[in-house]
Amino acid sequence: xxxxxxxxxxxxGMHPWGKWGRSFVQYGVHAARAALADAGxxxxxxxxxxxxxxxxxxxxxxxxxxxxxxxxxxxxxxVATSYAACATGAQAIDTARARIMAGLCEVALVxxxxxxxxxxxxxxxxxxxxxxxxxxxRLLGMTNPMYFALYARRRMDLHGATQEDFxxxxxxxxxxxxxxxxxxxxxxxxxxxxLASPVVSDPLHLLDICATSDGAAAVVLVxxxxxxxxxxxxxxxxxxxxxxxxxxxxxxxxxxxxxxxSTAAVGVGELTFKQSIAVAAYEEAGIxxxxxxxxxxYDLSTALELDWIEDLQLCKPxxxxxxxxAGDTTIGGRIPVNPSGGLACFGEAVPxxxxxxxxxxxxxxxxxxxxxxxxxxxVGISANQGLFGHGSSVLLAR
Amino acid sequence: xxxxxxxxxxxxxTTGDEPTLLASRCTTCGDVVFPPAPDPAAAFCRNPRxxxxxxxxxALSRRGTVWSYTDAQYQPPEPFVPPxxxxxxxxxxxxxxxxxxxxxxxxxxxxxxxxxxxxxxxxEAELVVETLHTDETGDRTIWRWKPVVEMGEEADx
Numbered sequence: 135x136x137x138x139x140x141x142x143x144x145x146x147g148m149h150p151w152g153k154w155g156r157s158f159v160q161y162g163v164h165a166a167r168a169a170l171a172d173a174g175x176x177x178x179x180x181x182x183x184x185x186x187x188x189x190x191x192x193x194x195x196x197x198x199x200x201x202x203x204x205x206x207x208x209x210x211x212x213v214a215t216s217y218a219a220c221a222t223g224a225q226a227i228d229t230a231r232a233r234i235m236a237g238l239c240e241v242a243l244v245x246x247x248x249x250x251x252x253x254x255x256x257x258x259x260x261x262x263x264x265x266x267x268x269x270x271x272r273l274l275g276m277t278n279p280m281y282f283a284l285y286a287r288r289r290m291d292l293h294g295a296t297q298e299d300f301x302x303x304x305x306x307x308x309x310x311x312x313x314x315x316x317x318x319x320x321x322x323x324x325x326x327x328x329l330a331s332p333v334v335s336d337p338l339h340l341l342d343i344c345a346t347s348d349g350a351a352a353v354v355l356v357x358x359x360x361x362x363x364x365x366x367x368x369x370x371x372x373x374x375x376x377x378x379x380x381x382x383x384x385x386x387x388x389x390x391x392x393x394x395x396s397t398a399a400v401g402v403g404e405l406t407f408k409q410s411i412a413v414a415a416y417e418e419a420g421i422x423x424x425x426x427x428x429x430x431x432y433d434l435s436t437a438l439e440l441d442w443i444e445d446l447q448l449c450k451p452x453x454x455x456x457x458x459x460a461g462d463t464t465i466g467g468r469i470p471v472n473p474s475g476g477l478a479c480f481g482e483a484v485p486x487x488x489x490x491x492x493x494x495x496x497x498x499x500x501x502x503x504x505x506x507x508x509x510x511x512x513v514g515i516s517a518n519q520g521l522f523g524h525g526s527s528v529l530l531a532r
Numbered sequence: 533x534x535x536x537x538x539x540x541x542x543x544x545x546t547t548g549d550e551p552t553l554l555a556s557r558c559t560t561c562g563d564v565v566f567p568p569a570p571d572p573a574a575a576f577c578r579n580p581r582x583x584x585x586x587x588x589x590x591a592l593s594r595r596g597t598v599w600s601y602t603d604a605q606y607q608p609p610e611p612f613v614p615p616x617x618x619x620x621x622x623x624x625x626x627x628x629x630x631x632x633x634x635x636x637x638x639x640x641x642x643x644x645x646x647x648x649x650x651x652x653x654x655x656e657a658e659l660v661v662e663t664l665h666t667d668e669t670g671d672r673t674i675w676r677w678k679p680v681v682e683m684g685e686e687a688d689x
Contacts, residue, residue, distance in 0.1 A: 256610060271609065271611050272540075288653060336626075392566070395565075399558065400579055400581070
């Protein structure tokens with residue numbers, strides 16, 4: 135990518151995660167204003183608003199882009215709305231970035247916000263016999279944590295991981311998030327606390343599994359020329375956005391499906407879907423896993439963080455437990471993972487979460503992550519995956 | 533009214549002594565898909581290098597190996613239909629993902645009476661059909677995975 139059409143993260147902002155009982159629009163506007171203030175960009179200058187859709191908040195949620203634009207006060211900007219489940223934020227960033235790179239605009243605001251109910255996430259009401267997300271509950275009682283548990287069990291039976299290892303991920307992330315003003319849970323947790331919490335889906339305990347939260351995050355993206363006019367020196371740049379889908383046959387059991395693709399006609403490919411998400415990001419950026427200083431990965435469960443570390447090639451398959459035990463993924467270690475505290479400290483606010491990862495990486499690369507700073511971080515990568523084959527990885531560099 | 537036993541979903545599995553899952557097989561390239569296509573005459577192959585548009589129904593192997601497994605210690609939310617009578621306590625059930633010789637991994641609850649202690653990755657499991665829940669028409673059945681217990685192990689139980 136030539137530097138002339140690069141894209142810069144000019145500003146980031148969040149509304150603290152929690153259970154606030156307010157409208158997602160309020161959270162989104164709060165985050166958007168914080169990001170604009172951080173960037174020093176006037177709302178009137180924003181030419182594109184991309185909203186991360188929320189499926190739980192009626193029509194306003196389905197048209198999130200225009201909902202946020204109207205709430206901020208119509209300024210004539212273009213709008214777009216993205217939905218890619220947990221990967222929504224990355225897809226929204228991808229849309230904004232593409233328009234800037236194409237020269238169609240110079241300033242874009244990306245916002246995601248959600249209000250989530252208590253308990254297991256479940257499908258919307260109604261009978262839908264052609265919808266795998268409905269069928270998996272109806273026919274199997276298959277909740278999200280049960281999918282996380284399948285992956286966790288494989289780590290145990292194939293790589294010798296233990297429930298204590300999983301608990302150690304929670305302990306680390308809880309400590310990381312202690313000083314994060316945007317985190318919902320800011321409390322030290324011990325291995326014994328995790329193991330004493332009830333088993334939800336064997337082998338995962340309640341404290342291994344992320345909660346669902348209200349929250350919002352926003353990112354202001356600008357062209358290089360606009361960044362120069364803003365006077366930003368050495369800004370954080372978007373080096374890559376990977377929103378790839380799987381390559382057939384997808385042979386790893388994926389939420390919310392009832393079965394994998396088969397290898398009856400085409401054999402197993404070289405990379406799993408999750409591996410391919412990272413590879414696409416590294417290739418696009420021309421940056422390798424050895425260059426990464428910090429990672430924000432989607433720890434829907436503690437065990438899943440270990441999977442992501444390997445999928446991002448931060449270590450070899452089966453070695454994430456060793457990395458964890460050596461303290462390498464702790465702040466101060468070789469490759470800190472989830473310095474924000476991750477989903478363990480936030481809980482998931484679906485359309486905001488991939489943007490929250492980008493906010494944290496931006497603060498880290500600017501050296502502004504007070505109390506949780508990864509010293510000298512210059513390259514950061516995020517990773518997550520949305521239901522129905524949505525890849526999500528954003529690589530930032532300074 | 534006479535109570536009947538019917539599958540909880542149409543056309544996904546057979547019943548009887550040796551039940552099987554039913555999949556769609558592309559008549560052009562042989563790719564296998566489960567759950568089967570709702571209308572075999574208007575299907576489309578998922579193999580990106582095949583433009584087949586006709587599938588036939590095929591029975592999947594009854595035995596496979598456990599890819600992974602877990603359980604539901606808390607009652608899943610709707611649209612799950614609790615199997616227990618109203619007011620009765622929820623009983624946790626196990627669930628397994630089983631890889632079949634056709635190169636496909638299929639989820640299923642684990643047969644009544646078996647839990648995570650009876651399973652391990654790579655172990656053998658066999659398809660059975662059991663009651664999922666009961667509604668106004670009678671028992672509604674579903675496919676389940678039953679651990680295959682080897683001769684020697686059986687004596688230990």
